[in-house]
Amino acid sequence: MATMPPESLELNRLVLEEITTKWSLLVLGCLCGGPMRFNALRRANDGITQKALTQCLRRLEANGFITRSVVSTAPVAVVYEISHLGRSLEPHLQAILNWADQHRDEVLAAQRRFWGTPELSR
Amino acid sequence: MATMPPESLELNRLVLEEITTKWSLLVLGCLCGGPMRFNALRRANDGITQKALTQCLRRLEANGFITRSVVSTAPVAVVYEISHLGRSLEPHLQAILNWADQHRDEVLAAQRRFWGTPELSR
DNA sequence: CAGAATCCTCAAAGATACTG
DNA sequence: CAGTATCTTTGAGGATTCTG
Numbered sequence: 215m216a217t218m219p220p221e222s223l224e225l226n227r228l229v230l231e232e233i234t235t236k237w238s239l240l241v242l243g244c245l246c247g248g249p250m251r252f253n254a255l256r257r258a259n260d261g262i263t264q265k266a267l268t269q270c271l272r273r274l275e276a277n278g279f280i281t282r283s284v285v286s287t288a289p290v291a292v293v294y295e296i297s298h299l300g301r302s303l304e305p306h307l308q309a310i311l312n313w314a315d316q317h318r319d320e321v322l323a324a325q326r327r328f329w330g331t332p333e334l335s336r
Numbered sequence: 337m338a339t340m341p342p343e344s345l346e347l348n349r350l351v352l353e354e355i356t357t358k359w360s361l362l363v364l365g366c367l368c369g370g371p372m373r374f375n376a377l378r379r380a381n382d383g384i385t386q387k388a389l390t391q392c393l394r395r396l397e398a399n400g401f402i403t404r405s406v407v408s409t410a411p412v413a414v415v416y417e418i419s420h421l422g423r424s425l426e427p428h429l430q431a432i433l434n435w436a437d438q439h440r441d442e443v444l445a446a447q448r449r450f451w452g453t454p455e456l457s458r
Numbered sequence: 459c460a461g462a463a464t465c466c467t468c469a470a471a472g473a474t475a476c477t478g
Numbered sequence: 479c480a481g482t483a484t485c486t487t488t489g490a491g492g493a494t495t496c497t498g
């Protein structure tokens with residue numbers, strides 16, 4: 215279960231955590247392409263456990279990034295969809311991902327510098 | 337100790353985690369204002385433990401967001417400074433934080449919707 | 459001063475089983 | 479189908495002590 219934010223702690227942090235938490239971004243990415251059902255999302259995100267997916271969806275819903283609607287057939291169908299709010303965040307996320315792509319080499323170089331270049335020192 | 341990225345796992349995720357990890361953003365924010373020393377950073381971030389600060393700085397350094405330089409006086413002084421790479425990320429972070437500010441009410445409304453409005457339902 | 463090393467705890471992640 | 483419930487495991491974070 216998602217936990218109620220205590221006194222609505224820093225919204226900034228909440229948003230940033232939303233972005234980072236292991237599967238949130240991938241799920242959000244899936245839903246940008248259109249509405250999807252629970253098991254479809256599960257199949258689309260290889261390796262996610264049903265518990266993790268549930269938690270992820272609950273939190274995204276709790277914070278308004280996606281919507282959840284139940285279709286009362288038998289057996290039931292549950293459809294998840296990105297919200298207007300969720301979509302408005304998309305370009306900013308994209309900007310960060312682009313930044314990561316563009317600076318990939320710089321980051322990797324920094325990592326090699328930090329850890330030492332194995333092929334020379336050993 | 338920061339852990340070596342296994343096969344340089346998704347850079348995107350690394351960057352995003354960098355942004356979220358409890359203190360990274362605050363430390364980065366401090367350093368945007370100018371170089372600082374270890375204990376100065378500690379005092380500036382009230383509540384951070386020395387271990388957490390060390391880990392945070394190591395990771396930021398390992399990924400090239402900040403630089404660390406030792407001044408060999410006695411006792412030694414260690415100065416942390418934001419790198420060029422770090423600065424280039426700043427505007428994107430700011431964009432996300434601005435987004436959070438601008439959509440604050442929408443998120444809070446979504447939260448109330450999700451958890452139920454206590455003053456009406458109970 | 460700027461950490462490293464150690465011990466400890468507790469909450470989150472994973473696996474498994476069950477259900478309306 | 480779309481979850482909930484329960485148990486176990488793991489590892490990140492805190493407190494404390496020690497040091498070049």
